[in-house]
Amino acid sequence: MNLLIDNIGQLVTVAAGGRRVKTGADMRDLGIVTDAALLIENGLIVRSGPAGSIAVPEEMEVMDAEGRVVLPGFVDSHTHTVFAGSREHEFALRAEGKSYQEIADAGGGILSTMRATREATKKELYRSAERRLTAMLRHGTTTVEIKSGYGLSPEAEIRMLEVIADLKRDHFASVVATFLGAHAVPPEYAGDRQGYVDRICDYMMPYVATKRLATFVDVFCEQGYFDLRATEQIILEAKRHGLVPKLHADQLTAMGASELGARHNAVSVDHLEKTTPEGIAALAASQTIATVLPGCSLFLNHPYAPARAMIDAGIPVAIATDFNPGSQMCFSMPMMLTLACTQMRLTPEEAVTAATLNGAAALGISAETGSIEPGKNADVVVYDVHDFRTIAYHYGVNHVWKVIKSGVVLDF
Ligand code: NIG
Numbered sequence: 545m546n547l548l549i550d551n552i553g554q555l556v557t558v559a560a561g562g563r564r565v566k567t568g569a570d571m572r573d574l575g576i577v578t579d580a581a582l583l584i585e586n587g588l589i590v591r592s593g594p595a596g597s598i599a600v601p602e603e604m605e606v607m608d609a610e611g612r613v614v615l616p617g618f619v620d621s622h623t624h625t626v627f628a629g630s631r632e633h634e635f636a637l638r639a640e641g642k643s644y645q646e647i648a649d650a651g652g653g654i655l656s657t658m659r660a661t662r663e664a665t666k667k668e669l670y671r672s673a674e675r676r677l678t679a680m681l682r683h684g685t686t687t688v689e690i691k692s693g694y695g696l697s698p699e700a701e702i703r704m705l706e707v708i709a710d711l712k713r714d715h716f717a718s719v720v721a722t723f724l725g726a727h728a729v730p731p732e733y734a735g736d737r738q739g740y741v742d743r744i745c746d747y748m749m750p751y752v753a754t755k756r757l758a759t760f761v762d763v764f765c766e767q768g769y770f771d772l773r774a775t776e777q778i779i780l781e782a783k784r785h786g787l788v789p790k791l792h793a794d795q796l797t798a799m800g801a802s803e804l805g806a807r808h809n810a811v812s813v814d815h816l817e818k819t820t821p822e823g824i825a826a827l828a829a830s831q832t833i834a835t836v837l838p839g840c841s842l843f844l845n846h847p848y849a850p851a852r853a854m855i856d857a858g859i860p861v862a863i864a865t866d867f868n869p870g871s872q873m874c875f876s877m878p879m880m881l882t883l884a885c886t887q888m889r890l891t892p893e894e895a896v897t898a899a900t901l902n903g904a905a906a907l908g909i910s911a912e913t914g915s916i917e918p919g920k921n922a923d924v925v926v927y928d929v930h931d932f933r934t935i936a937y938h939y940g941v942n943h944v945w946k947v948i949k950s951g952v953v954l955d956f
């Protein structure tokens with residue numbers, strides 16, 4: 545499919561010139577071309593040029609952007625999009641003053657979604673996630689990482705990963721799978737956390753690796769969930785199987801999870817609401833990406849991760865939604881940009897880089913997507929605005945006009 549997008553008001557390329565990720569002042573350089581045209585062939589970006597300058601060969605579809613803004617598709621590098629049930633009652637309890645942890649300790653939280661997910665059929669899980677993915681595409685997200693972690697038994701975790709694999713095969717959005725068996729200790733192992741960790745390492749992980757059901761392995765490294773020792777055991781086992789570690793780190797307590805992730809070369813450590821200056825120093829000395837999830841802070845009324853300090857320390861920062869039924873029930877990346885700018889003091893330019901190129905780097909795919917450069921996937925979104933900053937500034941509104949995934953103009 546060949547496509548020319550002409551009369552683009554602002555072409556926000558986020559061009560990285562071959563760099564895997566952007567850091568520091570480079571995060572503010574979006575490589576914006578005004579009054580541009582963009583040529584796409586066979587699903588890939590070919591080149592850009594001044595508006596009206598690219599001749600239209602035959603067999604070419606032409607889209608007149610009429611001065612609108614074009615960005616790379618957002619890369620949502622941290623989500624829990626496959627789940628059953630919903631948790632409005634917990635939302636209501638929090639409004640009455642109960643905390644996320646109090647609700648989890650009383651049998652709600654992750655285990656409540658685990659019960660619903662175990663009861664759902666594979667088809668039900670697939671259908672609901674498919675609808676969510678389509679809605680994400682409509683909001684400008686073209687790549688979505690999805691974690692398991694609501695099965696918490698070998699059968700139910702593998703079922704979740706198989707649903708993710710089916711979505712990856714069938715859906716227009718690009719899907720990346722992460723095995724999060726270590727999301728919580730299931731009831732079968734109550735009082736025997738180590739038994740569950742051993743089950744993950746000795747039984748679940750080899751199967752996931754052999755069947756290629758995931759690229760990444762994640763752990764909820766947190767008090768009451770998985771401590772540093774258990775997390776390290778899982779990280780080492782993941783590496784032995786050629787799987788790449790990621791962590792849920794420093795969300796509720798600072799217990800050294802970022803430092804552990806940095807030491808083991810985790811591709812990313814995510815959350816970071818409670819990260820200390822020591823954690824920042826460890827990340828700054830590593831290649832690990834700091835993925836911040838501002839929607840989670842908004843929804844749980846928790847502090848925001850120190851993303852400003854992290855960028856100033858030279859750490860590559862990514863932004864993701866953490867979309868899940870408990871702590872963050874919003875899949876809009878533009879909403880995350882608004883929060884990053886208003887609550888974390890990122891500039892709109894930094895927020896866009898964090899949500900595109902750096903998100904792709906947090907999934908190890910920034911050579912293929914995350915910016916608009918020759919040879920990369922044509923994952924581009926046209927917004928009905930005339931300044932890219934409006935996407936974050938005029939919030940709560942979906943400004944998407946057209947979504948182009950791998951060169952195909954989606955029809956929805
Ligand atoms: O990323 N922190 C752990 N996991 C999710 C919450 C999952 C849930 O509450 O269902 C998170 O916030």
Ligand code: FE
Nearest residue numbers: 622624792866
């Ligand atoms: Fe999460």
